[in-house]
Amino acid sequence: xxxxxxxxxxxxxxxxxxxxxxxxxxxxxxxxxxxxxxxxxxxxxxxxxxxxxxxxxxxxxxxxxxxxxxxxxxxxxxxxxxxxxxxxxxxxxxxxxxxxxxxxxxxxxxxxxxxxxxxxxxxxxxxxxxxxxxxxxxxxxxxxxxxxxxxxxxxxxxxxxxxxxxxxxxxxxxxxxxxxxxxxxxxxxxxxxxxxxxxxxxxxxxxxxxxxxxxxxxxxxxxxxxxxxxxxxxxxxxxxxxxxxxxxxxxxxxxxxxxxxxxxxxxxxxxxxxxxxxxxxxxxxxxxxxxxxxxxxxxxxx
Numbered sequence: 001x002x003x004x005x006x007x008x009x010x011x012x013x014x015x016x017x018x019x020x021x022x023x024x025x026x027x028x029x030x031x032x033x034x035x036x037x038x039x040x041x042x043x044x045x046x047x048x049x050x051x052x053x054x055x056x057x058x059x060x061x062x063x064x065x066x067x068x069x070x071x072x073x074x075x076x077x078x079x080x081x082x083x084x085x086x087x088x089x090x091x092x093x094x095x096x097x098x099x100x101x102x103x104x105x106x107x108x109x110x111x112x113x114x115x116x117x118x119x120x121x122x123x124x125x126x127x128x129x130x131x132x133x134x135x136x137x138x139x140x141x142x143x144x145x146x147x148x149x150x151x152x153x154x155x156x157x158x159x160x161x162x163x164x165x166x167x168x169x170x171x172x173x174x175x176x177x178x179x180x181x182x183x184x185x186x187x188x189x190x191x192x193x194x195x196x197x198x199x200x201x202x203x204x205x206x207x208x209x210x211x212x213x214x215x216x217x218x219x220x221x222x223x224x225x226x227x228x229x230x231x232x233x234x235x236x237x238x239x240x241x242x243x244x245x246x247x248x249x250x251x252x253x254x255x256x257x258x259x260x261x262x263x264x265x266x267x268x269x270x271x272x273x274x275x276x277x278x279x280x281x282x283x284x285x286x287x288x289x290x291x292x293x294x295x296x297x298x299x300x301x302x
Contacts, residue, residue, distance in 0.1 A: 062181025115141030
């Protein structure tokens with residue numbers, strides 16, 4: 001089957017919006033995968049079937065995004081426990097982060113385990129197969145201690161953006177925690193496949209605020225598509241100060257992932273380290289958005 005037919009077959013599985021139709025050219029809901037931006041092969045495949053499309057790239061303060069990603073990987077839903085039950089009490093959460101209790105090293109775990117439990121011998125990081133897991137490695141619990149994140153930054157060796165085309169080497173989760181924040185580098189690579197004017201880069205801080213509904217209308221108008229009134233399918237959560245989709249499934253997922261545990265702010269030294277790492281990339285990103293305000297992004301003067 002050729003690439004276009006495979007793509008159309010994939011899209012046919014995505015459900016429509018409530019008062020839209022499941023057909024190309026109408027309203028579509030969608031699957032999002034942030035790691036697509038990391039892989040130049042995705043851009044090449046996309047160009048081969050849709051060379052004239054317009055692309056929306058949403059970014060977030062990269063330092064905050066990295067910390068959020070790290071925390072997410074300490075609270076991954078065990079989908080096997082979710083498969084045969086809708087009882088939240090039976091669901092299990094796995095952590096993909098482990099700490100060495102003797103050395104303080106924090107690493108990404110290829111195989112997850114329950115936060116706070118000891119790491120089995122056969123799940124230890126490569127190069128650490130000596131000794132017993134009970135004495136050494138333990139899965140980090142959610143919410144993580146900010147020191148866990150800082151120790152991960154200190155001991156991880158995948159910070160530096162590798163020159164040359166991106167690809168599958170960036171899709172490993174432990175690399176994405178930090179590397180995914182080099183937005184400008186990856187956007188520049190995609191711009192080798194699509195004209196610069198085909199990109200609309202949106203800092204999330206501008207879109208998701210008290211004017212979210214108005215911003216969504218403006219965005220749709222700029223895209224030249226029929227304006228869908230998202231007020232029809234959303235409610236405003238006064239406690240969380242945000243809009244949420246109004247559906248039973250959304251309520252379930254909110255119960256599933258928003259456990260009420262508070263994630264503590266990252267340590268100032270972690271933020272300094274990340275701000276330094278993202279400095280040049282943030283400057284390039286600011287130029288890409290026409291010098292517009294990037295509040296809180298390091299080295300942008302905002």
